[in-house]
Amino acid sequence: MRKNIIAAIFKKEMTDILRDKKTLFMMIILPIIMYPVLILLFSQIMMMSMSCMEQKELMIAFSTKPDHILLDKLENEKKDVGRLKIIEVNDYKKALENREIAAYVKVINSNSAVQYKIYINSSVDDSSTAVNRLERALEEYRRELVEKNVKAAGLNIKEVLEPITYETINIAKDEEMAGYLLGQILPFILIIGVLLGAIYPAIDVMAGEKERGTLETLLTMPISNLELIMGKYLAVSVSAVVTALLNILSIILTLIFVVLGTAVSDELGMVKINAAELIFPLLITLICICMFAMVVAAISMCVCSLAKNFKEAQNYITPIMFGVMIPSYASMIPNVELNGFTAVLPVVNISLLIKSVLTFRYDMVAIAVVLVTNMAFVLLSVLLLSKMFNSEEILFGNGKSFSFLEKRSNIKSGTLPSVSDGVILYAFGLLLLIYVGGVLQVSLKLLGIALTQLVIICLPLVFAYYIKTDFKKVFSLKLPALHHVLGGISLWAGGAVFSLLIGQFILYLFPQNIKVVEALSEALFSESNLFLSLIVVAVLPAICEEVFYRGFLVTAFKGKESNKRAIILSSILFGLMHIDFIRVIPTAILGLTLAYAVCKTGSIIIPMMMHFLNNGFTVITSYYPRSPLGKIYSLIEMDFSHLDLIKLFILISTSILLVFAGMLVLKQKKEVFY
């Protein structure tokens, strides 16, 4: 990919988008004028219908005529509330049904008290309004009678009727209130904004270009399909983000000038927002919106690339619009919060995340999950898009075929996985882990963890079978030499010390995450059977995760000459798969040693052994903290609040020594220990 080419295509698409009146209107004019108009209109209609409803004179009927005090209260209601008029009816049920009266009151006299039964037709708005007025009048009437009785008995009214008083005081900070109000409505508006901003440019750059016949001109240029699609993709993403931001700006300005300018300003006008405290939430919101825009842009471009012309593209994209709009309502449903489950639902998670950061109730783990899942969605959708755009059938064919993946019969045997194969499998695996793995682990506990591992190993095996690859080569199926085993142990020991230190340091920096660690170890080690724990926590991951990461991914990412990209990329992805924020870096460090080992020895057995040692060590030390192994573990524990520099120095130098010794031994091609 050449940057200047992508930039040139991006520039061309932006010029095209900005010069098209239709897209320009959707992107810029509509958001700017929509909110002021919408809010003004809405408030006007609300006010009109409210006043019309309240002031209307409503008919009611009584079974027996009420006494003059109540009558007075009923008929002399204040003017701005609206009056009730008492009329006579024969059949109250019929009268209610025919809406002659809004309510009917049956008066039942018993010995001690008078009972009023109010009959209404709740499907009629007037009825509920009448009930409100009736209840108000009756309540006043009752209170007057009570007060009269209390006074007659010679008692103090206040002492008898109001022995206690209470009041609710809202201590929410002003910025929290503002955040709450914004958090309800903003996610929905932003998501709609992104949709409006993405869809028209997407249709224009894909189907529009096909319809106008300019696509073939562009394809005669010396540019690759990927460069072309990247330039277009960037342009659509940018216009989606810009539209979303314009939406935010417009709604904020509307709030300031329209709402605060009218009568409501007495209540809301004094809200002072501390700008500094809103920076972090707004930043997260911005990142979310950008990622969301990228997903929407990619998906709508995929759909549009199937269409032959503008009209067809619009038809194809309508279901997508609804599919995105409906889940974005999530932020408006009360009591739906961002949690482990909602964080992985597409669209819903973005909507809830924005809501939660704006109300200052966010936890880093949930944010990480949302960002990681959306990152996976971005990767998958972009890859899908580039695959689809490569297909000639979509460009020149009838445009209805989905054959963007090569048929198995067309694949040459011995094909090695490419970088994009690695990325697409990883993204797919990540989503599978989050959706399927999460459910399995919650419902089946230890068995669920085991099943998740099986899923992890099946993915690369099935993929490798499909592309008819050389299994021996991809998965480094080779017996290791003896010295490689020793080197692997040394490298692991050094890496493990370092990764434990880093893990503890991160925990020291972010102590609130200790809960995550505790919950995790509880889940992992709850099984009382040591043997079973070892199988599920140490043996299975050692085999399954190694086949996926050190087998498939490392081979997929390998460059022609250097292994650097493979080692670094695979360990970063390995770390990210352990979504909990504090586990990512230590795991990635471990991944570095594992990937190095497989690259140098060419045998998957070595990293499998190292992985087993690592997990087995953790299991055994947590089962037997007093065993010799447990004591070694306590040696590595560092208290970063009372830093023992000498101990830290010794630990770090030991770890470096072990790592270097391990690396030296692993580099040796021939047997050096006789």
Next chain:
Amino acid sequence: MIEVKELSKSFVRVVKDDQAGKKRKRLKTKKEEFLAVDDVSFDVQKGEIYGILGPNGAGKTTLLRMLGGILSPTSGSIKIAGYDYAEDRNSAKKKIGYLSGNTKLYGRISPRELFSMFGTLYEMTREEIGSMTEDIIKIMDMESFVDNRIENLSTGQTQRTSIARCLIHSPEIYIFDEPTLGLDVLSSHAIIEFMKSEREKGKVVLYSTHYMEEAESLCDKILMIHQGKIIAQGTPKDLKERSETDNLRDVFIKLVKARGELA
């Protein structure tokens, strides 16, 4: 300059499946592979106008699209000025100026912006683009409309801009797909004159047409294709002598008849 070896292109098309349709009520379709270009080989030398002749649907456009690098061949190889498409696609594409009825221009930008954008895509420097643009404006006489939006230009002006678009990177090879189709006498004359003048400069022009008379007077060499296969190849004179006729139209009809496909 152009070397084409054993080039084939197959498409998958969906056709009605008659056998399955009789048993079930639902209309069954099946996928069928068909060869649009079938085992085509030829060479084009420097300073030649090379004509590709054939009726509609003969596979001319598919062949030219493969030569222009828009479609990838199913099998066979193409070398453009020494660059093989399979190895260095972009270097090969830079040698080509490709024009067909399907290569439309962007309506919302002006010709000047168009040159600048395409120049960038050909990885030319800003100075190169600037001087080329000035040259082209003079050659094609575009002074009066070079800054108007393309959607507002007349048909003739658009056609001139289209040709100018192919010149921006001064290619060594021109590939024109039915360039004179549907044009009036003056416009098609201008295009033919353009091809002749480029031949004088030692460039290569490869073009397809189904106007046999036009090809006869213009082309140095001719390739006739029918249903994806080559049916004849050579200079116009050769072809006429071999089939003992006095014009290309008769050559073509005779050849097709000889294959027993035209009763």
